[in-house]
Amino acid sequence: MEFVRSKEFTGKVAWESKLIANMDGVTTKLHWTDKPYVWHINDGQEVFAVLGGCVEMFYKVNGQVRSQLLNTGDIFYASEGTEHVAHPRGEARVLVIECEGSV
Template identity: 45%
Template sequence: MKQFSAQNFTAERAWGSDLLSDFGDVTVRMHWTDQPYKWHKNSGKEVFVVLDGAVDMHVREDGVERIIHLKAGQGVSVEEGDEHVAHPVGEARILVVELKDSE
C-alpha cells in the first residue's frame, strides 16, 4: 500500500510526477506544476483531475480554442486525438490516468 498527499507533493521541475500505480499499459501519476505543459494530442484516452490548486485546460475543437477552468476536485476526460494544453493557475497538483507511452 502506498499513501500519498496531494497537498504536500512537489517536484524538482514543472510536470514532475510520482508514479502511484502501473497497470501494465496504463499509469496513474500525480504531477506537480507551476508552468503550462505544451499543446499535444494523446495516443489514447486520459483522465485529468485537479487535486490541489486550479488549472485552465485549453482545448481545440474544430479549430476553435476554448478554456475550461478546473478547480480542486474537478477534471476532464480527454479522448484520443483531442488537442489540449494545461495551464496551472499558480501551483497545481494533478492526477493523470493515461496509457503508459502517452505524452
Template identity: 50%
Template sequence: MRFIDARSYTAERPWGALDITEIDGATVRLHWTDQPYVWHVNDGSEVFVVLDGAVDMHYRSGGAEYVERLVPGRVCYAETGDEHVAHPAPEARILVIERKGSI
C-alpha cells in the same frame, strides 16, 4: 498499502511526476507544476484530475479554442486526438491516468 499527501507533493521541475502505480498498461501519476505544458494531441485516452490548485485547460475543437477551469474534484477526460494544453493557475497538483508511454 501506500498513502500520499498530494497537497504537499512538489517535484524538482514543472510537470515532474511521482509514479504511483501501473494498472493493466495504464500509469497513475501525481504531477506538480507551476508552468504550462505544451500544446499536444493525445495518442491515447487520458483522465486528468486536479487535486490541489487550479488548471485552465485550453483545448481546440472545430477550429475554435476554448478554456475550461479545473478545480479540485473536477475531472477532464481527453480522448485520442484531442488537442490541448494545461496552464496551472498559479500552481497545481494533478492526478493523470493514461496509457504507459502516452503523450
C-alpha cells in the same frame, strides 16, 4: 500498498511526477506544476483530475481553441485525438491517468 499525501508532493521542475501505479499499461501519476504544459495529443484517452490548485485547460474543437477553468475536485476527460494544454494558475497538483508512455 502505499499512501500518498498529494498536498505534500512538490517537484523541482514543472510537471514533475510520481508514478502511483501502472495497471496493465495504464499509468496513474501525480504531477506538480507551476507552469503551462505544451499543446499535445495523447496516445489514447486521458483523465486529468485537479487535486489542488486551479488549472485552465485549453482544448480544440474543430480547430477552434476553447478553455475551461478546473478547480480542486474537477476532472477533464480527453478522448482519443483531443488536442489540449493545461495552464496552472499558480501551483497545481493533478492526477493523470493515461496509456503508459503517452505524451
